[in-house]
Amino acid sequence: MRSTFHRGAIAALLALIPTLAGCAATGSDAASRALVQPGMTVLFQGDSITDAGRNREVGDANDPRGLGRGYASLAAAGLLMDAAPRDVFVHNRGVSGNKVFQLAERWDADCLELRPDVVSILIGVNDIWHTKNGNYDGTVAIYERDYDALLTRTRTALPDVKLVVCEPFVLRCGAIDDSWFPEFDEYRAAARRVAAAHGAVFVPFQQMFDDALAQAPAEHWARDGVHPSMAGAALMAKTWLATVQGR
Amino acid sequence: MRSTFHRGAIAALLALIPTLAGCAATGSDAASRALVQPGMTVLFQGDSITDAGRNREVGDANDPRGLGRGYASLAAAGLLMDAAPRDVFVHNRGVSGNKVFQLAERWDADCLELRPDVVSILIGVNDIWHTKNGNYDGTVAIYERDYDALLTRTRTALPDVKLVVCEPFVLRCGAIDDSWFPEFDEYRAAARRVAAAHGAVFVPFQQMFDDALAQAPAEHWARDGVHPSMAGAALMAKTWLATVQGR
Numbered sequence: 212m213r214s215t216f217h218r219g220a221i222a223a224l225l226a227l228i229p230t231l232a233g234c235a236a237t238g239s240d241a242a243s244r245a246l247v248q249p250g251m252t253v254l255f256q257g258d259s260i261t262d263a264g265r266n267r268e269v270g271d272a273n274d275p276r277g278l279g280r281g282y283a284s285l286a287a288a289g290l291l292m293d294a295a296p297r298d299v300f301v302h303n304r305g306v307s308g309n310k311v312f313q314l315a316e317r318w319d320a321d322c323l324e325l326r327p328d329v330v331s332i333l334i335g336v337n338d339i340w341h342t343k344n345g346n347y348d349g350t351v352a353i354y355e356r357d358y359d360a361l362l363t364r365t366r367t368a369l370p371d372v373k374l375v376v377c378e379p380f381v382l383r384c385g386a387i388d389d390s391w392f393p394e395f396d397e398y399r400a401a402a403r404r405v406a407a408a409h410g411a412v413f414v415p416f417q418q419m420f421d422d423a424l425a426q427a428p429a430e431h432w433a434r435d436g437v438h439p440s441m442a443g444a445a446l447m448a449k450t451w452l453a454t455v456q457g458r
Numbered sequence: 459m460r461s462t463f464h465r466g467a468i469a470a471l472l473a474l475i476p477t478l479a480g481c482a483a484t485g486s487d488a489a490s491r492a493l494v495q496p497g498m499t500v501l502f503q504g505d506s507i508t509d510a511g512r513n514r515e516v517g518d519a520n521d522p523r524g525l526g527r528g529y530a531s532l533a534a535a536g537l538l539m540d541a542a543p544r545d546v547f548v549h550n551r552g553v554s555g556n557k558v559f560q561l562a563e564r565w566d567a568d569c570l571e572l573r574p575d576v577v578s579i580l581i582g583v584n585d586i587w588h589t590k591n592g593n594y595d596g597t598v599a600i601y602e603r604d605y606d607a608l609l610t611r612t613r614t615a616l617p618d619v620k621l622v623v624c625e626p627f628v629l630r631c632g633a634i635d636d637s638w639f640p641e642f643d644e645y646r647a648a649a650r651r652v653a654a655a656h657g658a659v660f661v662p663f664q665q666m667f668d669d670a671l672a673q674a675p676a677e678h679w680a681r682d683g684v685h686p687s688m689a690g691a692a693l694m695a696k697t698w699l700a701t702v703q704g705r
Contacts, residue, residue, distance in 0.1 A: 264523065275688055276511065280522035285535055292692035296674035427543035441522055445539035 241457035246373050246412060247290055247329050249297035254304060254325055255283035256314060257333035257377070260438060261305025272300035279303050281439065283331075285448035289458065302327070310338045310347060311357040318361065323368045330365060330372055331451070333416070334358070335379030335398050336437055339391065351394070355401040362409040375455055376406035380417040384428070385435030414454045416447060488704040493620050493659060494537055494576050496544035501551060501572055502530035503561060504580035504624070507685060508552025519547035526550050529686065530578075532695035536705065549574070557585045557594060558604040565608065570615045577612060577619055578702070580663070581605070582626030582645045583684055586638065598641070602648035609656040622702055623653035627664040631675070632682030661701045663694060 247253055252272065255261050263281025270277060273291065278284040278301065287301040304321040306313070311334050314321075322330060338354045341347035365372055378399055381387045399417055406413040423432055423446060432443035439447060452458040494500055499519065502508050510528025518524060520538060525531040525548065534548040551568040553560070558581050561568075569577060585601045588594035612619055625646055628634045646664055653660040670679055670693060679690035686694060699705040 273688055275527035275691075278527075278688075280525075280527075280531075284527075285532065288532055288688050288692035288695075291687070291689040292696070295670070295678055295689060298678070298689075423542070431542055431545070440538070441520055441525075441535050442538040442542060442545075444522075445535035448535075449539070 242293070245293075245456040245458070246375070247294075247299055247456060249294040249299060251328035252300040252302070252326060253287075253290065253329045253331070254302045254322060254327035255286075255331050255333075256322060257305040258309040258337050259305070259307035260336070261303060261333050262307045263303075263305070263444070265303050265305070270302075272302055273298065277303060279305070280444075282444045282447035282451060285445055286451045289448065289452045290456070293456070293458070305333075308337060308341075309334065310341060310349065311335070311354055311361060315357060315361050315364075318364065322365065326369065328371070328373060329375065329455075330369075331375035331377060331414075331455070332361075333377035333379065335402055336381060339395055339398055340386070340437070343390070351397045351401050354398055355405060358402065358405045359408065362405060362411070366409065374406075374409055374411035375414060375451075376402055376409075376411040377414040377451070378402055378416045378418070380420050382420055382424075382429035382433045382436045384430045385433070385437065387436035412455055414451055416450065419446065419450045489540070492540075492703040492705070493622070494541075494546055494703060496541040496546060498575035499547040499549070499573060500534075500537065500576045500578070501549045501569060501574035502533075502578050502580075503569060504552040505556040505584050506552070506554035507583070508550060508580050509554045510550075510552070510691070512550050512552070517549075519549055520545065524550060526552070527691075529691045529694035529698060532692055533698045536695065536699045537703070540703070540705070552580075555584060555588075556581065557588060557596065558582070558601055558608060562604060562608050562611075565611065569612065573616065575618070575620060576622065576702075577616075578622035578624060578661075578698070579608075580624035580626065582649055583628060586642055586645055587633070587684070590637070598644045598648050601645055602652060605649065605652045606655065609652060609658070613656065621653075621656055621658035622661060622698075623649055623656075623658040624661040624698070625649055625663045625665070627667050629667055629671075629676035629680045629683045631677045632680070632684065634683035659702055661698055663697065666693065666697045 260281060261283050263279035263283065265279035266276040275284065278287050283303045283305065290299045290301060302325055314334060335354060338349045342349040362374060379402055381391060381395060403413055420432055429436065431440065433439045507528060508530050510526035510530065512526035513523040516524030522531065525534050530550045537546045537548060549572055561581060582601060585596045589596040609621060626649055628638060628642060650660055667679055676683065678687065680686045
């Protein structure tokens with residue numbers, strides 16, 4: 212009888228161990244697995260979601276004025292706090308309205324010349340949006356071809372670069388209606404394929420926002436369905452740090 | 459023999475439970491103990507460390523342009539993310555260069571009229587700094603008297619208000635030399651006494667930065683000894699959220 216009790220108690224306690232291990236993994240194990248290591252230069256690239264009101268006259272790394280007011284700035288704060296005693300050197304070169312071909316047009320000055328160790332890219336929503344509103348003539352195939360070429364060019368110029376591809380996302384409110392689907396899902400799938408082809412870390416922002424709908428409606432996270440609220444940006448930074456840094 | 463093994467195994471597993479409980483406390487227990495609850499209005503007040511380049515033309519709650527680029531903005535992001543599905547309504551009214559009497563001069567417009575549920579104040583470094591450089595004629599006693607009067611006035615006008623008093627801090631580098639001590643420590647002690655007298659939550663920023671010197675030198679956290687770097691601001695936001703929200 213007592214032996215049976217003991218076995219049951221041990222089984223119950225053992226069942227708790229994975230939870231405990233998951234908790235402990237936020238410590239030094241996670242630090243050693245992190246993609247961004249102290250001393251590295253990190254570049255955030257993309258469109259208005261990355262840009263987020265940054266001061267484009269400020270080019271120095273880690274200057275909050277140059278990092279904007281979005282997920283990139285919040286992720287940078289976490290990277291900088293964690294890197295002590297050293298620094299990381301974070302740049303934001305997101306430009307509002309950009310599509311993937313427009314990243315390519317300014318890639319020498321706004322990526323390669325910065326010699327980043329890590330490049331994180333969030334691009335795609337304008338490739339479909341500007342096509343839908345008649346200001347661009349894009350397709351999923353063009354997006355995937357241009358994105359693939361951009362990453363090939365990056366890896367050729369910077370053979371040791373580590374890449375992060377962030378999933379384009381929308382929330383079903385504001386500017387986003389049913390006419391975006393299923394085409395938008397194909398852009399997301401293309402970004403995932405490009406990430407896999409280049410060994411990039413993939414940050415699943417669409418899945419993250421889909422899951423967040425269990426907590427709050429779409430408008431809470433991005434009033435117009437595209438540009439995150441501060442709550443949405445904070446959630447993105449948390450997910451970026453969890454995915455890229457194991458934080 | 460087997461029974462002995464069982465007892466030993468159970469004891470070892472039970473020893474892990476407190477760690478597990480500590481991990482689990484970051485969940486709903488912490489949420490219920492948090493000072494800032496969903497739906498509340500939160501005001502950050504202070505000097506340049508709080509101001510942190512906010513756009514003073516932007517008065518709306520939760521507008522990142524109006525929240526600046528410092529600890530208040532980073533703490534706001536955490537508050538907003540955690541409050542889902544509801545919002546909190548965060549204002550920043552820090553003004554660079556302010557001493558405690560200057561908060562009092564603008565307290566009707568920049569605090570009471572906003573009807574905040576929670577007021578967080580970080581003030582004091584200019585009360586000593588501007589006295590040392592000849593631009594003010596302050597003392598610890600004047601600081602404590604003015605600070606106490608400000609909190610009395612706040613509680614009289616807003617009987618249900620919850621107060622957060624942040625400890626003034628300096629790091630020993632840049633503008634900070636030995637001539638600041640022990641007087642600066644007396645300003646810190648005065649802030650702690652005022653917090654206790656008014657039942658305010660006290661955020662121990664000096665202790666936090668003193669502890670952070672084990673990770674990185676003073677300049678890493680605040681190059682001039684007064685104004686935090688992005689890493690310093692991120693550490694402050696983390697400590698603010700841990701102290702005020704149990705996060």
